[in-house]
Amino acid sequence: MNKSLLAVIFFFCHFCASAAVILQYHHVSDTTPKSTSITPAQFQAHLKYLADNSFNVVPLSELMNSIKKQQALKDKTVAITFDDAYIDILTEAKPLLDQYNYPFTIFINPGIVERNSKSYLSWQQLKAMADDGVIIANHGFEHDSLARVPEGLSEAQWLAKNTESLLAAEKIIADKTGQSWRYFAYPYGEFTPEIQQWVKSNDFIAFSQQSGAIGLATDLTSVPRFPASMPYDKISSLRDKLNSLPFAITLDTEAAKTLYPYQQANEITINVVVDDFYKSQLNCYISGLGRQKIHWQGEESFTINFSQSLPAGRVRANCTAPSISKPGRYYWYSKPWFVLKEDGSWYSL
Numbered sequence: 001m002n003k004s005l006l007a008v009i010f011f012f013c014h015f016c017a018s019a020a021v022i023l024q025y026h027h028v029s030d031t032t033p034k035s036t037s038i039t040p041a042q043f044q045a046h047l048k049y050l051a052d053n054s055f056n057v058v059p060l061s062e063l064m065n066s067i068k069k070q071q072a073l074k075d076k077t078v079a080i081t082f083d084d085a086y087i088d089i090l091t092e093a094k095p096l097l098d099q100y101n102y103p104f105t106i107f108i109n110p111g112i113v114e115r116n117s118k119s120y121l122s123w124q125q126l127k128a129m130a131d132d133g134v135i136i137a138n139h140g141f142e143h144d145s146l147a148r149v150p151e152g153l154s155e156a157q158w159l160a161k162n163t164e165s166l167l168a169a170e171k172i173i174a175d176k177t178g179q180s181w182r183y184f185a186y187p188y189g190e191f192t193p194e195i196q197q198w199v200k201s202n203d204f205i206a207f208s209q210q211s212g213a214i215g216l217a218t219d220l221t222s223v224p225r226f227p228a229s230m231p232y233d234k235i236s237s238l239r240d241k242l243n244s245l246p247f248a249i250t251l252d253t254e255a256a257k258t259l260y261p262y263q264q265a266n267e268i269t270i271n272v273v274v275d276d277f278y279k280s281q282l283n284c285y286i287s288g289l290g291r292q293k294i295h296w297q298g299e300e301s302f303t304i305n306f307s308q309s310l311p312a313g314r315v316r317a318n319c320t321a322p323s324i325s326k327p328g329r330y331y332w333y334s335k336p337w338f339v340l341k342e343d344g345s346w347y348s349l
Contacts, residue, residue, distance in 0.1 A: 019213040019245045020063055020077040024225035027086050028093040034230045040092045042233050047100050049235055050078060055242060059103040060135055061181060063214075064205055064223075070216055078242065080104040081207070081225060083139060083185055085113060085121045090129065107139035107185035107207070110172040123176045130177040137183035138204070141169040146198075147190035147259055147338055148346055159198045166202060183207065188349060189314070190338050193256045196221035210316055210334035215246035224334060240330070245323055247333035248273045262342045263309035268317070268335065271301040277321035277331050284319040286310070292317075312341045 026036035028043045038046070050057055053076075060079040066072075080097070082089050085108040097104055106121075106129070113120055121129075130136050140146075142165075149158045166184065174180040182204045186195075189209025196219075199206040205220045212224035226232075226241040250271040284292050284304055288311045295303045304317065317335040322328075341347055 018073045018075040019215060020073050020079070021213050021242055021244065022060070022063070022079045022081055022207070022223065022225040023228045023241075024209060025080070025082050025093070025228055026084055027088055027229070028096075029086075029088040032086070032088070036229055038229045038233045040096065043093060044096050045235060046228065046233070046238055047096055047102060049238060050102070050242070051100055053242075057100070057102045059133075060105040060137075060183065064183070064220070067214070067216055067218060067220065073215065076242070081185070082106045084109070084143070085126070085139075087119055087121055087125075090121055090125055094129070094134075103133060103135070105135040105137055105183070107137050107183070108173070109139050109141060109143050109187075110169045110176075111142040127177050130179055135181060135183075136173055136177045136179050137181050137185065138166065138169050138173060139185045140187050141165040141172075143187045145188045145190045145349070146186065146195050147192055155194055159195070163198070163202060166204070189336065190258075191222060192259050193253075208336065210336045211241070211318060212332050212334045213244040213246040215248065217248040218246065241332075243329045244320075244332035245326065245329055247319070247321075247331045249333055251335075258336055258338055260310065260337060260339050261344065262312055262340055265306070265310040265337055265339060267303060267305045269297065269301055269303045270319070270333070270335070272333075273300065274331065276324050276326075278324065279321070282319065282321040284317055286317045287315050288313075310337055310339045312339050313347045315339055 025038060028040055029037050030039050056074050056077045058077055058079060060081060063077060063079050080102060082093065082104065085106055089106060108126065113123060113126070116122065126136055146162055149155050170180055170182065184199060184204045185207040191206070191208065196206070199221045206222060207225055208222045209227060210224050211226050214223060228238060252269065255268050255270065279296060282294055284294060286292055286306065289307050292304045292307060295305065297303055315337040319333045320330045322330055
């Protein structure tokens with residue numbers, strides 16, 4: 001591991017015991033697809049849990065500014081986000097959020113908003129919400145995955161094209177709502193290290209869809225958010241997420257890769273810099289494969305040799321370990337992979 005980076009992360013770890021969490025929602029509805037929905041009743045139960053347990057719900061901007069300025073995070077801080085600008089965010093979610101005076105963010109696709117579908121918020125509604133303190137942020141002009149490079153284009157050409165699209169979306173949001181935060185949520189949560197560098201070069205903070213708490217060492221090109229819709233909407237699941245702590249980790253070049261051909265991802269080595277957990281109780285689970293064996297490489301890194309090659313699709317490793325200093329709370333890190341099908345094509349969205 002790079003010694004200067006190691007020194008920086010050790011400095012960050014002065015704050016590792018404090019944690020913040022970002023929750024991600026889509027629909028708040030009884031009638032929309034369950035995979036992207038939470039019922040209004042269950043959403044209200046989430047908000048009540050936050051209030052009853054003294055969580056500090058803040059605007060996403062406050063949380064991001066603290067990380068950018070390296071200012072200590074207040075423990076048990078939470079930000080609430082929604083993707084895709086569905087109408088039920090206004091009709092179902094906002095009245096409940098207003099009851100608790102909780103701020104929130106909506107990531108939108110201007111190209112979709114401009115089609116004036118009854119399922120989506122209009123510019124007039126978004127402007128009224130923005131004037132009421134809601135953060136309106138960028139989810140891409142359309143809802144296109146940046147990781148899926150069209151045939152005939154190089155990745156560099158594809159990203160150059162998307163630079164125009166991303167900046168156009170940001171300008172439209174600014175023109176229509178008066179806001180420009182340069183926050184970007186990856187459509188479908190798909191990204192690569194090259195896309196992360198592209199985000200950074202365009203001066204955006206990017207948000208992903210893998211789980212995990214955040215802290216001062218969080219990479220602002222892949223800020224994790226906990227999905228909180230079905231089937232992850234139970235209060236027991238929410239409690240564990242809200243009480244999680246951020247692992248301070250680094251990944252070498254090979255381990256940082258996210259996009260793989262079929263059956264070519266077989267292991268990962270993770271460098272971890274935090275000593276406030278029991279190494280013997282570190283557990284890592286990979287979707288589709290289950291619990292994996294962990295091999296420590298000295299005191300600062302561990303390797304997971306996958307029990308099988310990763311299956312095609314969106315795959316996640318979730319690694320957790322109990323905190324020593326905060327009994328009952330767990331450090332939590334999630335690593336995403338996007339694995340192509342056997343014939344080299346993309347899996348379905």
